[in-house]
Amino acid sequence: MLSTTAPPPVAVPDIGPDTGPVTGPALPAPRGPLSLVVLDTLRGSTRTPSAAGLTSAAIEQADPYGEDLQLALYCCYELHYRGFAGVSDGLEWDPGLLGLRRDLEQVFLAALRAEVRGGTDVATEIDTLLVEVVDASGVSHHLRRTGQLWQLREYIAYRSLYHLKEADPHAWVIPRLTGPAKVALVTIEYDEYGSGSVGRMHAQLFADMMTEFGLCAEYGAYLDTAPAALLAEINFMSLCGLHRWLRGALIGQLVVAELTSSPSSDRLVQAMRRLGCGPAAIEFYAEHIEADAVHEQLVRHGIIAPLLAAEPALAGDVVFGIQASTLLADRFSDLLLRRWAEEQPT
């Protein structure tokens, strides 16, 4: 006979992991109140952001592209990639941290939306990217013409924050696509991940290049030196990769990356040849001249065309992704060129 009394309450075991990786990148130094709160939480503090003195007004008024906000976001996102040494894996889904991350994302997204032109004309945006401006400015143009070895090394050290996890943000969008667009994206990703050969992984080629240049090829090694302008580029990918509703924007970012990479890689190969670098150093960018000439075709004909045919409402997000990632890439490039014009190597 069935009992009509309620079953005794079951103690819900805490199934969350309480330890993080012992190895892995060290936590960076904070750059202001926002990143301080995030880093304190990663070190085990259980104080909520408001208990730590962070008001919503302070968050809303933070510089959306500033060192503090971008580092805070970067640390939140890094929990979804490889984490930090000694930081609990369970914090990846910590509600307090996710709530703060959402507030920071709102500030970042609002600034980007306010600054881009917007629109829904994907074809015109792509046509613009496909025209090569031969006497343009920009880091790769500068390095090709007159760049010095220390500038090239500095650029590579910063870029390592992305390239040592190259293609990872785009892997998050795979389950959010269907049919031909999914097949084309996976074809690109397979190439990025070395087509079945670890040594050919683009992240591995980048690490090999760093070693050739006498740089530390450990994951995350240059986080403390990386400027906000660089972190913002990577944060934009993580943001759009982690939110399904921003999948169109992530594809827009992929469009920019794949369409601009081949000629810019060619310029970097020319820079390295001029500076006397060997084939092992050159291979990463040499590979990208050919690979991204293919990826351009796959992203345009294989992803964009079927995606917009199936979901025409995504056009505005694709345009937003193209414009925002172009804006962020320009900001990083301008910052380096400005610094290099003023500074001597440190």
Next chain:
Amino acid sequence: MPTEPVRRQVTVTDEGPVLVHGPIEIVLADGRKVISDRAVTALCTCRRSRRYPFCDTSHRRRVRNSVAHGSAHDRDSEECTRC
């Protein structure tokens, strides 16, 4: 029972390379052989590639900076070839 042969897909793009699916061996006019193990290879048809037979995007239209800061519609003039 006759089965459909597995056919390799070759895609002709309107403005640039020919895309060939699967690892390939290419025999050049001088008899030299080049291999590509990519899932998809872009073969240059414009003959301007510096990495021939592979496309390096040299088929793209090239302009000078003086017109580049406007919108895409402003870019129709001042085309240059290989710089």
